Amino acid sequence: MKHLLLILVLGLQTFGFAQKIKKSQPLRVGVVGLVHGHVHWILNNEKKSNIEIVGIVEPNEELAKRLTKQYGLSMDIVFDSIEEMVKETQPEAVNAFNSTFDHLETVRFCAPRGIHVMVEKPLAVSWEHAKEMIALAKKHNIHLLTNYETTWYGSNQKAYDLIHNDNAIGTMRKLTFHTGHFGPKEIGCDKEFLEWLTDPKLNGGGALMDFGCYGANITTWLMKGEAPIAVTATVQQMKPEIYPKVEDDATIILTYPGTEVVIQASWNWPHHVKDMEVFGANGYIKCLNSSDMMIMTNEKVGSSPAMASPREPGFNDPFALFKKVVHEGYEIEKYGLSSLENAEMVSKILNAAKKSSEQGKTISWEELYP
Structure with a gap:
């Protein structure tokens, strides 16, 4: 023994x-x-x-x-x-x-x-x-x-903590996302990237897929995996001479019980932008970029600027996280930003958005995913 x-x-x-x-x-x-x-x-x-x-x-x-x-x-x-x-x-x-x-x-x-x-x-x-x-x-x-x-933005992590750990703004009522830039060709993307990014088969679409996924990803995280009850989307081709095969502008509306999400994804912004606004019952949080924020928890007090700290080592870039998962057995939280559950929900949302834009109507979640 x-x-x-x-x-x-x-x-x-x-x-x-x-x-x-x-x-x-x-x-x-x-x-x-x-x-x-x-x-x-x-x-x-x-x-x-x-x-x-x-x-x-x-x-x-x-x-x-x-x-x-x-x-x-x-x-x-x-x-x-x-x-x-x-x-x-x-x-x-x-x-x-x-x-x-x-x-x-x-x-x-x-x-x-x-x-x-x-x-x-x-x-x-x-x-x-x-x-x-x-x-x-x-x-x-x-x-x-x-x-x-956007997974590595300290501002988004701070917003999550304020919303879910501190209840700083009350129940989330409306989320808005502006994501995009003035176009992949206009910003000088390599030809090898452009060839597939602007191909509806190889990319699944244009701006809707390229930038619509960010808002769907963060929303799924903030909503802790809750599925929307309906998805409505419209797309436009504002520059068909540059992007003849795909849409260069998309708006996706996700309807949840008591909460609405508006995702504006575009290759037509006059600047590079990946921002987020979360309006709650009592206040709001605006993430202007990876670190700069505006926070209001009480209208009488007013809003104030804030600076989010960088994410901690091991969670501040994709490859550090990948190593933690593979080598250290780190488990990503269910519906966490990099998780498979979140990616599955994003795929469903983008699929519903494409169907909505094609059919010109709101798509019921239960009918599409019974």
Whole structure:
């Protein structure tokens, strides 16, 4: 009996030591695709210690040479296919920076092999793709995260805390989001990014998918996973000469019992904008950007500016969080901003919004998702 206890103790000590070593090591990741404009985020992240890029999948040799040179990476880790990259480098996880349409194929390959996946927003090009991706992740027990830029905004986190922990503004009545810029071509997106971002098949749409997902993501978090009872959306093509295949402007209205959400997503803003306003029964919170805020908890007192602190280490960028999830067993809260449950709800909302804009009517949630 003593021998068995000794073996058990030694085993636990060894496991604990191994876990400490794992926590201190960077997460070995493969980058699948270089055609997403956000890929610079991860390529530049090599300067930090939370990840190690062990392989890159990009069949476009000119693009691969350009970006590896820019970030001081070797072409020796670039492969034409995910099959080659995984065979040669054995990554623990992959970050997908391919088209949204190609997210499904990435998960189809990685999930059965136990490789965790983080995709750029939104999760999928359609609800049909999302359902299959979710099923694969659950069947093969992999982590499937979705990265939104606004997840890392200290202002949004402070707003959540004020609303749910401090009850600072009372019951939420109206949420409004303005997200977008003056257009992907106008701001100088690379041609490889533009080719799929403005393709209705590869992106699932235009501004509605590109920027509508932010408001749906944050709303789902603030509403703690509650589904809307109805979705209404309108889209416009204000610049058909530039974006002939997709809408460049979208407005999505989500109706909840006692709360209304208005998401304005556009490639026609005169500036870069990702802001949020939450109006409660007693006051409001306005997140002007990642840190600047305006808060009013009592009209007699008036509003005052506030500055949100940056998010704490480990929760301040997507790759740090990915490492915590894979290496440390950190569990993202249900309907948290990067969670699979949230991504599923976002896919449903965007699907309903597209159907509403196509049919020219409000879509009942229960009828669409009985």
